[in-house]
Structures are given as C-alpha cells and as structure tokens.
Amino acid sequence: MKTKFFDNFTIKVKIFILVISSMIAGVLLSFISKKGLDDIDLEIQEIAITVDVERSAFRTMLSERELLLNTGSSTIDNAEMEKSLADTRLHLATVLNKLEHIANITESQSLFERVNTARETAKKYKDLLNEGVKVLRNLSQISGRLDKTGSTAFRTARDFISNKEGLIIKLIESLKEQNLSQESKQQIADIQDLMVKQKIVVSIIDMLHSLRINEKKFMVSKSDEIFEKIKVNLEHIQAKLSTLKTISTQQKDIEQLIVLTDAIKKYERGIYKWVEYQEHFSKEVVPRLKELGDQLVTETSNASTEARNNITKTQEEVLITLIVITLIGVLIDIIIGAMATDSIIRSVNKFQEGLSEFFAYIDGKRRDVEPIIITTKDELAEMAKIINESIEQIKIGLEQDKALIQDTKRVVGDIRKGILTERIVKVAHNQELNDLKDYINAMLDSLAKNIEQVTIALQKFSEDNYQYRIDEDEYKGEIKTLIRQVNMQSKNMSKMLRNSAKNSVQLQNSSINLSKLTDKLTDTSDVQSRGISEMQIAIDGMNESIENVVEKTENVTTQSAEIxxxxxxxxxxxxxxxxxxxxxxxxxxxxxxxxxxxxxVSEEIRKLAEKTQKSLAEIEIIVNTLSQSTVEAAEGVQLQSQKIEDIAKQITHIREVSDQNRNTTHDISKVANLLAQISLDIDKSLAGKKYIGKDDTLKNNKKKRTRRQEEENDYEDDDE
Structure with a gap:
C-alpha cells in the first residue's frame, strides 16, 4: 500500500513530506514543556522540605548536646534554654508533618512509615531527655563530641543547601534561554523568590550555629559576656524571621515562620531547663539518650532520603514522559521517512542493478543484459528509459565487436600453429577495430612474404647452394638488414669455398713435389754429393710452397674470423x-x-629470432671446427718446414748419416701422402656444394692440374 502511494510522487514531493513530518514532531514536543515546568516546581518544594527535615534533626541533636555540655552550671534553671529546646523539637515535628503531607500526595507508604517511626523516636527521645535532665551533672566530654557532631552536621546541611541552590540556578538559566509562556515565566519568578527565602534560612542556620557555640561556652564558663552574645544571636534570628514573614506571601509559609519563632523561644527556655536536669541525665539516661538521639537522626535521615528518592522518581517520570513523546515523534518521522525513502531506494536499486548488469555484459561476465524496468513516475524512471535505448544500441555494437574479436582469435590461433594464409574477415561496429583489422591483415601479408624469402634462402643454404640471393631493394629497416646479412652470408661462404678449392690444388701440388723429392732422394742416394745441391734447390722450393700453404691457412683463419x-x-x-x-x-x-x-604475432617473431640465434650457434660450432682444423694443418706444415730446415742443415752430413736420410725421406713421403689425402678430401667436400665463382675456380684448378701433369710427364721422361 505504501509503495503504491509514494510511487505516484516525484522525489521533490517525497522530500517535502519528510520535512513536514519533522515539523509536526517538533510541535508535539512543545506541548509537553508546561507539564515539565510544573513538575520541576514540585521538585524544588520537595527539595526545600527535605533539607528542612535534615536541618531540624541536626539542630535538635546539637541543641540537646550543647545543653549536656553545661551540666552542673548555674544555668540549669534557665527557662529560655528549655524553651529553645522545645522550639527545636516543635520545628522537627513541623517538618515531619510536611514530609507526611508529601507522603500522602505521592502515596508513598514507605515514606509514611519512616515519618511515623521518626515521630515516635522523637517523642521517646523527648520523654527520656525530660526525665534524665534532672540528674545530669558533668557532660564535658560528651559535649565536646556533640559540638563536633553538630558543627559537621551544620556544614553538611549548608553545603547541601548550596548544591541545591546551584542546581536551581542552572535550571533557571536553562529555562530562561527557551521561549516560554507567561505562566512559565511567573513560575520562574516564584522559584527565584524561593531562592531568596532559602538564603535567609541559611543565614538563620549560621546564626543558630553561633548561638549553640556560645551557649556551650556559657554553660562551661558561666560568663555574662557570652550570655549577652546569646541574646544578641537570638535577636538577630528573630529579626531574620520577621524579614521572612514580611516577604512571604503564602499563608502556609507565614504559619511555618510563626511556629519557627515560637520554637526558638522555647529552645531558649529549654537551655535552662536542660541545665537543671543535667546531673540526673548524665548518670542514668545518657546511654539511652544517645541511642535514641542516633536513632532519631537515622530515622530523619531515612525519611529525607525517601523524600529525595520520591523526587528522583518524579524526575524520572517526567524524563520518561519526554522520552516517550520524543520517541513517538521520531517514530512517526521514521515511518514517513521510511515510506518515502523506500520508494526512492527501490528505484535507485533497480537502476543500479540494471547498470551493474550492463557493465558486467560489457566486461564479458554476462552473456546478455535485460532492460531497466522502473514502474514509478519519478525522474529515475525517465532516466531508465533513456538508458535502455542506449543499452540496446551498445549491445548491438558489442556483438559485432565480439564477432570480430573471435575471428581475430581464430586467425591468431592459425598463426600460432604456423599457418600464415588465414586473414580476419569480420566487420566490427567500432571503426578503430576495423582499422586494426586492416593493419593486422596487411602486417600478416608482409610477414608471410618476408618469411617466405628467408625460408627459401635458408633452404638453399641447407642444400649447400650458396648462389641464391634475395633482392634487398624491396625491404626496409630491420628486415632489410636481415636480408642483407643473409646475402652476405652467401657471399662469404662462397668466398671461403673458393679459397678452400684453391688451397686444395696447392696442397696437391705440394704433395706431388714431396713425392718427387723423396723419389729423387731414393734414386740418387749413390750420387749424394751432386744431389745435395739439387736437393737444396728442391728444399727451397718446398719451403716456398709451405710458406704459401701457411699463408693460405692464415687466410682461411682470417676468413673464419670474418664469418x-x-x-x-x-x-x-x-x-x-x-x-x-x-x-x-x-x-x-x-x-x-x-x-x-x-x-x-609478436610472440611468433620472437620465436623466429630465437631459432635464428640457435642456428647461428650451430654455424659457429662448424666454423670453429673448420678453423681449428686449419690451424692444426698449419701447425703440421710448420713442423715439416722445421724438419726440412733441419735436413738442409744436415745435408753436409748426409754421407755420414745415410740411414737417417732414408728415414727422413720416408717421413717426407708420409707427409706428401697426407697432404695428397687432405687435398682429395677438400675436393670431395667442395664437389657437392654450389657457390659463387665455382665454375671458374674448377677450370683454374683443372688447368693447374693439367700443367702439373705435363710437368710430371716431362720430369719422368727426363729421368728415363
């Protein structure tokens, strides 16, 4: 019901309803203020009566115990002291009557019982005191304790009055700050008048305290000067009471003042009567009198405590009433606010849920999104209609974008498998995605072409065909550098192979020379003297050939370094x-x-680069092996060159070491065979390889071999 009611209003109207409900709750709270002020006035009166009860009990005890201090003095027959004591008792009875009246009003049975108990105790106390005062004699020690107790009691009473006055003043100041009615202001004025009366009463209490001290001193010292002070104190007290009568307007207050005046007079007479019975009191009745006095103080204190508890209870009731009214107003405000905010929150929640589902759809967390449905007639419903239209358009565009992305994933998956022929064909709603698609397809075309060229070159190299070249003019950047390095590799490998072919012919010629030399050494051993010169010439030629071999070997080493x-x-x-x-x-x-x-795509390029590095590492191992073999061959040739030098040095001793010459000749023959074998191995290795300038190199080597063969034939003919 509440949902349908508030759904028909806009958000502004709902907020206006909340403000009006708050104002109504404030008006309800203002009606309770008058009752609160009346209860506060009653509390102040009860506080005054409670303080008066405690003060009367303390005053009675102090008067009687001051009388005890004067035991045995000449003032025992003083009627004024006895009258003062009687007045004090009368005042105690009066305030007990007031407490009884409060108990009847508040219907407090416990307070009523406490008042009756205090009244009975006071009567017993009075009877016992009248009986025992006749026999009192010496109460000096007791009078000291009574004086200390009385002083403490008066200080406690005065502090209590001061505290109550402070609370009343704060309460009045707080009430003045509020906008009160004329009747409430009159009540505040009455409270202030009551405070003035309370101050006069406090002054009377102070004078009574001074009066009792003087009476105690008089009963001890019998001094006329002190007695005059007592009279002056009584006159001042009566003057203060007259002032109170003048400013009091209520008949009840005037009657209380008259009773208090009579009590003071009786108290004065009672002092003298107290002295008369002092000795009897000290011997027989003091223990009982002290017990009843303490009981009287306890009962009056309990009655006062009960009255204060009633006051506290009244205050709590007023406070509870205010809290209940406040809670009712707040509850009404909360109910109306909850009804209004519930309509707004439901619309906001539906709006939020719709947006959350749409964002989840955009993020790929949902496969579909429903439109935002709001049945209210507020601003959120209008916003929901606009957003639903936008959602539908965006949904169609996202579906197209997702189709392009799926197509892209398909193509990337093929590329990951090594297939470079697939292309992205879907069209997206986002033009930037379409541009990206075109860029990716163009990149794949270029990448496929580049990879195809490099693959062809590597395939030719694997087939020992180093004649294949890639046109560098079609490429730029790092790809052009890569193509250039591939072509350079082909060129360098061709150059290295040509040099190897040339070195092979030279090695073969050297081996033939060595063979001829060994044959000559063997055949001409009987003509060593003549053969020494020829052998020297041959050795020189051999050294020259070895130097050529060393030079060529060094060239091979240099070319390996270049590779x-x-x-x-x-x-x-x-x-x-x-x-x-x-x-x-x-x-x-x-x-x-x-x-x-x-x-x-970038990952595949990175893998291709890693494969290239791996292939380079393998080529480097091969080149290192070839370089090491060339170095070892050079070292072997240098070793043979050293041996030939040794032979040259020992030619003069050939005749003496012919056996050693035969052995050396045999070693040279082995070297020649080794060189011939190396030459054959190089020829076989180069026979199956294709490289730049191979045909020219083979023709030159063939001519050299033909020319060398003719030389050998001529040499053999000469030998024959």
Missing part, C-alpha cells in the same frame, strides 16, 4: 628482433583485449 663477425652481427639482429617482439608484446598487453592478436 664469426658476420654471425655475431646476425645474432645481434636476432636479439634486436627479439627485443622488438618483446616491446610489441608489452604494448599489446597494455592495449588489453584488443592487443591480444598482435601479442601472438
């Missing part, structure tokens, strides 16, 4: 390609979902 430099450059290019692929992957990751396809 290593080229491979290092290719490795740097591969590393740079790897870094570029890594940077591309980072940028793709920043692009989020739209950069996943590019991230896959």
């Amino acid at each position: 290593k430099t080229i491979m290092s450059l290719i490795g740097d290019i591969a590393e740079q390609t790897n870094l570029l692929a890594l940077n591309a992957a980072i940028e793709a990751a920043r692009a989020g979902e739209y950069g996943k396809g590019f991230a896959v």
Whole structure:
C-alpha cells in the first residue's frame, strides 16, 4: 500500500513530506514543556522540605548536646534554654508533618512509615531527655563530641543547601534561554523568590550555629559576656524571621515562620531547663539518650532520603514522559521517512542493478543484459528509459565487436600453429577495430612474404647452394638488414669455398713435389754429393710452397674470423628482433583485449629470432671446427718446414748419416701422402656444394692440374 502511494510522487514531493513530518514532531514536543515546568516546581518544594527535615534533626541533636555540655552550671534553671529546646523539637515535628503531607500526595507508604517511626523516636527521645535532665551533672566530654557532631552536621546541611541552590540556578538559566509562556515565566519568578527565602534560612542556620557555640561556652564558663552574645544571636534570628514573614506571601509559609519563632523561644527556655536536669541525665539516661538521639537522626535521615528518592522518581517520570513523546515523534518521522525513502531506494536499486548488469555484459561476465524496468513516475524512471535505448544500441555494437574479436582469435590461433594464409574477415561496429583489422591483415601479408624469402634462402643454404640471393631493394629497416646479412652470408661462404678449392690444388701440388723429392732422394742416394745441391734447390722450393700453404691457412683463419663477425652481427639482429617482439608484446598487453592478436604475432617473431640465434650457434660450432682444423694443418706444415730446415742443415752430413736420410725421406713421403689425402678430401667436400665463382675456380684448378701433369710427364721422361 505504501509503495503504491509514494510511487505516484516525484522525489521533490517525497522530500517535502519528510520535512513536514519533522515539523509536526517538533510541535508535539512543545506541548509537553508546561507539564515539565510544573513538575520541576514540585521538585524544588520537595527539595526545600527535605533539607528542612535534615536541618531540624541536626539542630535538635546539637541543641540537646550543647545543653549536656553545661551540666552542673548555674544555668540549669534557665527557662529560655528549655524553651529553645522545645522550639527545636516543635520545628522537627513541623517538618515531619510536611514530609507526611508529601507522603500522602505521592502515596508513598514507605515514606509514611519512616515519618511515623521518626515521630515516635522523637517523642521517646523527648520523654527520656525530660526525665534524665534532672540528674545530669558533668557532660564535658560528651559535649565536646556533640559540638563536633553538630558543627559537621551544620556544614553538611549548608553545603547541601548550596548544591541545591546551584542546581536551581542552572535550571533557571536553562529555562530562561527557551521561549516560554507567561505562566512559565511567573513560575520562574516564584522559584527565584524561593531562592531568596532559602538564603535567609541559611543565614538563620549560621546564626543558630553561633548561638549553640556560645551557649556551650556559657554553660562551661558561666560568663555574662557570652550570655549577652546569646541574646544578641537570638535577636538577630528573630529579626531574620520577621524579614521572612514580611516577604512571604503564602499563608502556609507565614504559619511555618510563626511556629519557627515560637520554637526558638522555647529552645531558649529549654537551655535552662536542660541545665537543671543535667546531673540526673548524665548518670542514668545518657546511654539511652544517645541511642535514641542516633536513632532519631537515622530515622530523619531515612525519611529525607525517601523524600529525595520520591523526587528522583518524579524526575524520572517526567524524563520518561519526554522520552516517550520524543520517541513517538521520531517514530512517526521514521515511518514517513521510511515510506518515502523506500520508494526512492527501490528505484535507485533497480537502476543500479540494471547498470551493474550492463557493465558486467560489457566486461564479458554476462552473456546478455535485460532492460531497466522502473514502474514509478519519478525522474529515475525517465532516466531508465533513456538508458535502455542506449543499452540496446551498445549491445548491438558489442556483438559485432565480439564477432570480430573471435575471428581475430581464430586467425591468431592459425598463426600460432604456423599457418600464415588465414586473414580476419569480420566487420566490427567500432571503426578503430576495423582499422586494426586492416593493419593486422596487411602486417600478416608482409610477414608471410618476408618469411617466405628467408625460408627459401635458408633452404638453399641447407642444400649447400650458396648462389641464391634475395633482392634487398624491396625491404626496409630491420628486415632489410636481415636480408642483407643473409646475402652476405652467401657471399662469404662462397668466398671461403673458393679459397678452400684453391688451397686444395696447392696442397696437391705440394704433395706431388714431396713425392718427387723423396723419389729423387731414393734414386740418387749413390750420387749424394751432386744431389745435395739439387736437393737444396728442391728444399727451397718446398719451403716456398709451405710458406704459401701457411699463408693460405692464415687466410682461411682470417676468413673464419670474418664469418664469426658476420654471425655475431646476425645474432645481434636476432636479439634486436627479439627485443622488438618483446616491446610489441608489452604494448599489446597494455592495449588489453584488443592487443591480444598482435601479442601472438609478436610472440611468433620472437620465436623466429630465437631459432635464428640457435642456428647461428650451430654455424659457429662448424666454423670453429673448420678453423681449428686449419690451424692444426698449419701447425703440421710448420713442423715439416722445421724438419726440412733441419735436413738442409744436415745435408753436409748426409754421407755420414745415410740411414737417417732414408728415414727422413720416408717421413717426407708420409707427409706428401697426407697432404695428397687432405687435398682429395677438400675436393670431395667442395664437389657437392654450389657457390659463387665455382665454375671458374674448377677450370683454374683443372688447368693447374693439367700443367702439373705435363710437368710430371716431362720430369719422368727426363729421368728415363
């Protein structure tokens, strides 16, 4: 019911209803203020009566115990002291009557019982005191304790009055700050008048305190000067009472003042009567009198406490009433506010749920999104209609974008498998995604072409065909550098192979020379003297050939170093390609979902760079092996050169060491055979390889071999 009622209003009207309900609650609270002020006035009267009860009880005890201090003095027959004591008792009876009246009004049975108990105790106390005062003699020690107790009682009473006055003053100031009615202001004025009366009563209490002290001193010292002071104190007290009568307007207060005046007079007479019976009182009645006096103080204190409890109860009732009214107003306000805010919150919640579902749909957490349905007639319903239209349009666009992304994932998956022929064909709603699709397809076309060229070159190299070249003019940037390095590798490998072919012919010629030399040494051993010169010439030629071999070997070593430099450059290019692929992957990751396809492509480029580095490492191992073999061959040739030098040095001793010459000749023959075998191995290795300038190199080597064969034939003919 409440939902249908508030759904027909706008948000502004709902807020207006909340404000009006708060104002109504404030008006309800204002009606309770008058009753609160009346209860406060009653509390102040009860506080005054309660203080008067305690004060009367303390005054009675102090008067009687001051009388005890004067035991045995000449003032025992003083009628005024006895009258003062009687007046004090009369005042105690009066305030007990007031407490009884309060108990009847508040219907407090416990307070009523306490008042009756205090009255009976006071009567017993009076009878026992009248009986025992006749026999009192010496109460000096007791009078000291009574004086201390009386002084403490008066200080406590005065502090209590002062505290109550402070609370009353704060209450009056608080009430003045509020906008009160004329009747409430009159009540505040009555409270202030009551405070003035209370101050006069406090002054009378102070004078009574001084009166009792003087009476105690008089009963001890019998001094006329002190007695005159007592009279002056009584006159001042009576003057204060007259002032109170003058300013009092209520008949009840005037009657109380008259009773208090009579009590003071009786108290004066009672002092002398107290002295008369002092001795008898001290011997027989003091213990009982003290017991009843303490009981009287206890009962009056309990009655006063009961009255204060009633006052506290009244205050609590007023406070509870105010709290209940306040809670009712707040409850009404809360109910109306809850009814209004419930309508708003439901609309906001539906609006929020609709937006959350839509955002979840955009993030891919939901497969579909429902329109926002709000049945109210407020501003949120209008906003929901506009947003529903936008959601429908965005939904169609997102579906198209998702289709393009799925197509991109398909193409990237094929690329990951090594298939570079697939392309993205879907069309997205977002034009930027369409542009990205075109860029990716163009990149795939270019990448496929580049990879195809490099793959063809590597395939040719694997087939020992180093004649294949890629046209560098079609490429730019790092790809062009990569193509250039591949072509450079082909060129360098061709150059290295040509040099190896040339070295093979030279090695073969050297082996033939060595063979001829060994044959000559063997055949001409009987003509060593003549053969020494020829052998020297042959050795020189051999040294020259060995130097050529060493030089060629050094060239091979240098070319191997150049090949290593080229491979290092290719490795740097591969590393740079790897870094570029890594940077591309980072940028793709920043692009989020739209950069996943590019991230896959960059990952494949990085893998290609890693494969290139791995292949370079294998080529480097091969080149190192070839270089090491060349170095070892050079070391072997240098070793043979050293041996030939040793032979040259020992030619003069050939005749003496012919056996050693035969052995040396045999070793040289082995070297020649080894060189011939190396030459054959190089020829076999180069026979199956294709490289730039191979045909020219083979023709030159063939001519050299033909020319060398003719020389050998001529040499053999000469030998024959």
